Amino acid sequence: MSAPAIGLVGASPAAAASPVATARSVPAFAELVASSFVPLEITTDREAGFAARLLGAQANDVLFTEVAATAHTVTRTERAIAAGGSGFYKVNLILQGTGLLIQDGREVLLRPGDISVYDTSRPYTLHFDDTVRNLVTMLPQSRLSLHPSSAAELMATAVRADEPLSPVLASFLRQFPLGLHGIDAPVRARVGDTCVALVDTLFAQLLGQHGGRDPRREWHERIDAFIDAHLGDPALSPAAIAAAHYISLRQLHALFADRGLTVAATIREKRLARCRADLTDPLHAAHTVAELAARWGFTDAAHFSRTFKRQFGVTPRELRAA
DSSP, rough: OOOOOOSTTTTTTTHHSSOEEEEEEEEHHHHHHHHHHOOOEOSSSOOOTTOEEEEEEEETTEEEEEEEEEEEEEEEEEHHTTTTTTTTTEEEEESSSOOOEETEEEEEEETTTTTEEEEESSSHHHESOOEEEEEEEEEGGGGGOHHHHHGGGGGGGGEEESSSHHHHHHHHHHTTTTTTTOOHHHHHHHHHHHHHHHHHHHHHHHHHHHSSSSHHHOOOOOOOHHHHHHHTOOOOHHHHHHHHTTOOOOHHHHHTTSSSSSSHHHHHHHHHHHHHHHTTTTGGGTSSSHHHHHHHHHHHHHHHHHHHHHHHHHHHHHHOOO
């Protein structure tokens, strides 16, 4: 069986020449997927004739990948999670075929035109019983304004093509990864920012549709917005946040008790995510690591370097060099 078409028919010569990775076995496909996304376990009951193709492009810390493959099942197990790759959302747009997505006890059937979201920090399964072609966009959760605990109810649900904002995001995603080939890095970075903004807007719109607003969630969103707006201020602290919202420090910590991160840890992770984005953005190549760290509230360069390596496994200079 030949490899499934990946949608290059009618594409420009430049697009057709874009690098495409192919696999003729499940182990080879699993290796490709692990190097492109996160560690996953892949199985199929149709090993004979299995074929897959991947085409990917990166826009700063956002990864766009078009995947085409014959029938298979992808599972993000606890073992795969332990191997790395947590802290991302995958936004999946089905172009051809159908799929079944399972996460957090929910399951949803996906059809062409449907958009779904799942969290790489928790187990999930995607089952495709026939040839499928889909666009997978992977982006850091830390880039979105909503905390993962607020967005959890959107995982393993389908955004149908006739829902508000779905056509806007789908139209944008369909342009990539092919649309990124030949584009300079600074422009790619802006494409990544646009993608994050669109997904952020879609999340907010979908959560607003879910009946009455939860006062606790409104507090979370209000405080997250305040933190985002003041990340560059070294004086940003739990006490400053509590004072700005006329609540006690104890009340603030109680609001964060179910989020898995303390207030201080939330500030730190958001700052680190912004620093990481700036360090990989060619537009900031002229700025030193210390300058970029200070831009997001880190006044001690040595402390920043240690904290950054503890979070990402590499130093700021190692990331920039890579």
